[in-house]
Each structure stands twice: as structure tokens, then as C-alpha cells.
Amino acid sequence: MFCPECGNTKSPIIEGICQNCFLKKISILEIPENIEVVVCAHCNAKFEEGKWKESEIPEEEIIYRALERSINVDPHISQDKLEIELEIIQMRGTIAECYIEAEAEIFGETIKQSFESEVRLLRNVCPNCSKQQSGYYESVVQFRADNRELTQYEMDKADKIIDKTLNNRFYKDKLAYLVQKTKLKEGYDYYIGSYKSGKKIADAIKEEFGGIINESPRLISQDKSTGKGLYRIWILIRLPKFKKGDFIKYNDKYWEIINIDGKRILIQDLDTFEKIPLQWKEYENIEYIKEEKSIQTTTLISKSPLNMQILDPDDYTVVDIPIINEYFNEVNIGDEVKIIKIENQLYLLQTEK
């Protein structure tokens, strides 16, 4: 056997020619000179195989991935004997000039080749971004307080919660955006791209402050071809009328609010100091009585086995308070004590020592 190209009779024949000639002819890679990628000008989502995919990938990464996808390796070369280096030499507008270096080992010999290719980014707007631009929204989060105005702290905190929630969700939900924030006399309305993200925002606000969430869907339009309705959901989050430290009536007893969170309200019985957690669904059964500011200070003037006597801070009359629990033993004559007056009755409050 001899090589029809060079007449060599010594080296092995591969696909009809000698190994030397074969190695001279082989191209390690095949790569198109021009590659096109359609990307969203706003979020860098790519349009591939008829679908918009992934976003928030840096432009450089999109170019490298487009190159990698377009490369074909000669079937005589095994992957583990191959090294490819990709480099963007320069950007000309939306065109990336790329340099590709390949090094492969084949039949015990190392060959090195370089290639050039241009990746063109075609700018477009993906459907999610076009929704955002057109002001599309599926939910309105109505932020309110029950029977009172929102405090500045609550409003500022809510803004931060909304920012954080939307940022965290953007990978999962491309409609996690705020279209508009409207200030009303009674609170704020936040227009949110998707219902799911609107719901997450209401949940996160409740987690922070507690409160009650109500949803009311409204039919916005109907798809004529499918008959399916497009709903927009109004999500009302109402912060409680009371806050930590306030006093309430529940189950015909008076209680102090010890703590509030998204799951429950921890309350303490003013008579027995017993603490119980209340679910938010009990909210409508809670009567707001007095705020923390109404707490007064007075002095314990005397003590007997069953009662202790304190001065009513309003008129300085002496009032008997029955000793009904352990804590009362810790208070001594002459001590300053905190009390709350509800319906003309004084309740001694447990204070931290």
C-alpha cells in the first residue's frame, strides 16, 4: 500500500491516504463563520428553537455559549484529547469577533489549529419584558392598616420588603416586577406583574407585621377564542389595629399583646398572666381596648396575705388588688409598679426585672 497523495509506503493508511497526509488535511473543528443569537435587549433572554429561554446571563456568556453550541469536532478526535479555547477579540457594536484555538492529540501527534467566527447578537424584546413595558399586571397589593393610618416605619419597611421579594423572585418569575405604586389616603396600592409575586409580597408583609389577607379576583377580559377569562386579583393586606404592648379584649377577658408575627398573636391574661397564642383567624374576635401609651406608674403601698394596695394614679385613692399569682410575691412595698386602667379597674402589669 502506498499513499496516493505522497507515495509514502511506510506510514499507515487512514481513509485512503497516509497518516501524514491525513493529519495535514484534518480540521479539528468545524465552526460557522457567522453565528446569530436573538437576545432580549432588556433581560438578555435568548430566543432558541422557537422559545425564549434563560435571562440575566451576561452578554459575554451568551456569546461563548453560542460558540460552544456551534462547534463540531472531527469524529476522529476524542473529547479527552481535545482542548478548545474561546476568546472574544473585540466587539463591533453587537458583533463579537471571536478567536478559537484548538489543540488535539491524534495518532500520538499533537496538532494545533485556530479559527475565527463572528457572533451577532440580534436585539429584540422578549414577551415578558414587553409585558413589563406595556404596564401589564395581574395583581394589586393593597397595603392598609385596620382602623388607623399606616405609620412611616410600616410604609418604609413595606417598600423594602417589596424590593427584596421581587428581586429574589425574578429568576423564577419574569413577571416579578412593580408596575406602579399609588399613594391613597388609606394606604398604598402596588401593581405587580404576576399574581404569584403579588401574593408573595402580601405574605412577606404579613410575616413582618402580622395582619389579615383577603383576595378578590375581578374578571378583566375574556379571550374570545378560548372563552377563558383573564382575572386580576386584588390582594388586601391589613395590618392589625393593635401593636405589641397594646391591650385587647378577647373571650370576655382583658389581655396584653406580648408579641405579633405572621403566624400568631401572643397575648397575656391581665388577671392570671397566663400567655396564649392566637391564630390570625381569631382577629375579628379581638376588641382593641387601649394602647401601650396608657400604661401608668404608681406605688405599692401595702400588702396583706390576700391583697395588695396601690394608689390609683388618677385620684390617689387606695385600691385593693387580690394576690392571685406568683409574680405578686416578687413585688414589695414601696416598689414602683406599672398598671393599666380598663373600665375603671386597675390591673398590675408584669414588668421585667
Ligand SMILES: [Zn+2]
Ligand atoms: Zn501521504
Ligand SMILES: [Zn+2]
Ligand atoms: Zn426580556
